[in-house]
Amino acid sequence: MSVLTDLLALMRGDRQADRVVPRSGQSARLTLATAAAMAFLAVFAMALSVASGRLADRWSQAMSGASTIRISAPPAEVEAQTWAVLTVLEQTPGVASARALSNDDQQALLTPWFGPDLPLEDLPIPQLIEVIETDDGFDAEGLRQRLAAEAPGAVLDDHDRWRAPLVEAAGRLRLLGGLALILILGATGGMVTLAAQAALSANEQVIRVLRLVGARDAYIANAFVRRFTLRALSGAAAGTALGLAAVAILPSARDTAAILTGLSFSGVGWLWPLLIPPLAAMTALIATRVAASRMLRGLQ
Amino acid sequence: MIEMQDAAYGYGAEPLLQGLTLNLAPGSFHFLTGPSGAGKTTFLKLCYAELLPTGGHINLFGQTAGGLSRDGIADLRQRIGVVHQDCQFLDHLPVADNIALPLTVTAKGGLLQDSNLNELVGWVGLSARAHALPPELSGGERHRAAMARAIIMDPDLILADEPTGNVDWDMSLRLLNLLIELNKLGKTVVIATHDLALIRAAKQRVQARVLRIQGGQIMAAGADL
Numbered sequence: 050m051s052v053l054t055d056l057l058a059l060m061r062g063d064r065q066a067d068r069v070v071p072r073s074g075q076s077a078r079l080t081l082a083t084a085a086a087m088a089f090l091a092v093f094a095m096a097l098s099v100a101s102g103r104l105a106d107r108w109s110q111a112m113s114g115a116s117t118i119r120i121s122a123p124p125a126e127v128e129a130q131t132w133a134v135l136t137v138l139e140q141t142p143g144v145a146s147a148r149a150l151s152n153d154d155q156q157a158l159l160t161p162w163f164g165p166d167l168p169l170e171d172l173p174i175p176q177l178i179e180v181i182e183t184d185d186g187f188d189a190e191g192l193r194q195r196l197a198a199e200a201p202g203a204v205l206d207d208h209d210r211w212r213a214p215l216v217e218a219a220g221r222l223r224l225l226g227g228l229a230l231i232l233i234l235g236a237t238g239g240m241v242t243l244a245a246q247a248a249l250s251a252n253e254q255v256i257r258v259l260r261l262v263g264a265r266d267a268y269i270a271n272a273f274v275r276r277f278t279l280r281a282l283s284g285a286a287a288g289t290a291l292g293l294a295a296v297a298i299l300p301s302a303r304d305t306a307a308i309l310t311g312l313s314f315s316g317v318g319w320l321w322p323l324l325i326p327p328l329a330a331m332t333a334l335i336a337t338r339v340a341a342s343r344m345l346r347g348l349q
Numbered sequence: 350m351i352e353m354q355d356a357a358y359g360y361g362a363e364p365l366l367q368g369l370t371l372n373l374a375p376g377s378f379h380f381l382t383g384p385s386g387a388g389k390t391t392f393l394k395l396c397y398a399e400l401l402p403t404g405g406h407i408n409l410f411g412q413t414a415g416g417l418s419r420d421g422i423a424d425l426r427q428r429i430g431v432v433h434q435d436c437q438f439l440d441h442l443p444v445a446d447n448i449a450l451p452l453t454v455t456a457k458g459g460l461l462q463d464s465n466l467n468e469l470v471g472w473v474g475l476s477a478r479a480h481a482l483p484p485e486l487s488g489g490e491r492h493r494a495a496m497a498r499a500i501i502m503d504p505d506l507i508l509a510d511e512p513t514g515n516v517d518w519d520m521s522l523r524l525l526n527l528l529i530e531l532n533k534l535g536k537t538v539v540i541a542t543h544d545l546a547l548i549r550a551a552k553q554r555v556q557a558r559v560l561r562i563q564g565g566q567i568m569a570a571g572a573d574l
Contacts, residue, residue: 257437260423260426263427264423265454266419349399
């Protein structure tokens, strides 16, 4: 709360107090450039985190609740085993519906790989059965055992085998994006601390004079804190704007499963990066205040 | 105003000043003399709490020096005007802004009328140099600007460390006259100097006590002063 109050006070500014500290070009440029670069990177880290989170949710939701049964049997037995499987499924608790894919459905599935003129009837394509689960789901192991007894050519694929590592990978990516954000904030804090320390050291004589004429520590610290906070805020705002523009011109996410083309924000997600400039300003405020307090403690 | 009881200060194991026992009464005028390195500047620093005693007791405006918080020290300095030997200024601000600095940093800048500041700048003879930067000033001008800055808060105590150190005799007398005028307005004045001629000139015009620091002790100066 105190940091927020301080931020608001800083935004109001103090023209007189700002004048007592000389402008230092190098540390000003360093802080601006650092904040802008870090904010630019933070936008991408945030986009990565948001996109991978979205992907994990999508994979998780799209694939959960659906399974496939593949029947690989001699052509003469396929139909009988298909009926047997559908009968078993009808009696299986947790199965909402089951449907044997028609030739057209299977043709549509294979078209992206083999083209539209695939002679399906000449190929040993297994029969596929789509199974939709209820919210409670079914006992996959029990179903496998029953299928083995009723239809030896049927293999249940509940998608867990390949979905779980994908969801886990997307989750890890989201975590990495968040971690990158924290690291970027930490690095920004470190850089601002160094720049503030350099400015404070360069202005030691100024600080000494201010103390001697009766300035309180808070007044002196605020003169520096205000300057570095505003620099960090404006640098981060510029970096965020550039980062958002860069994300906006990335290729659109037609294939929703692709992480690279999906590196973007959607809907209100575009508002998340607007948190970066105030976060950078808050980091600069704390870093400069700590550096100033340390410096002032050494002066009577 | 300032009371010292057996106060001591040392930069290392060996004390530079010890057994300091004195009282600076309101409205009094003091000269502090002694050889270079005797501890005159250190004594003044003890008076405005830039240094804290390593022994004994110092009471500044009714408060124990050692018990002051950092904000307490800052507030105390608003009651003490200091003219430093090297007249430290903020070199990026014009002379007038440097003179007004104590008001600026205590958020009392709004109380200062331009006419009052101009009057003060004129009183120390710097009207024509009000917009110059400190590095452009001569030694005498710097001392006068430092004096104006020291009194702008209407302090109760004025401490001047070698205020005539780098100026000619005429300028020394002008600075001395400023300090005597301030004393007549009720301010307590302490001037650290090794300029004995200046002390003699002052004693013709004001009731001044001359203190001498020697061998780490402070004592009343001899009859020749």
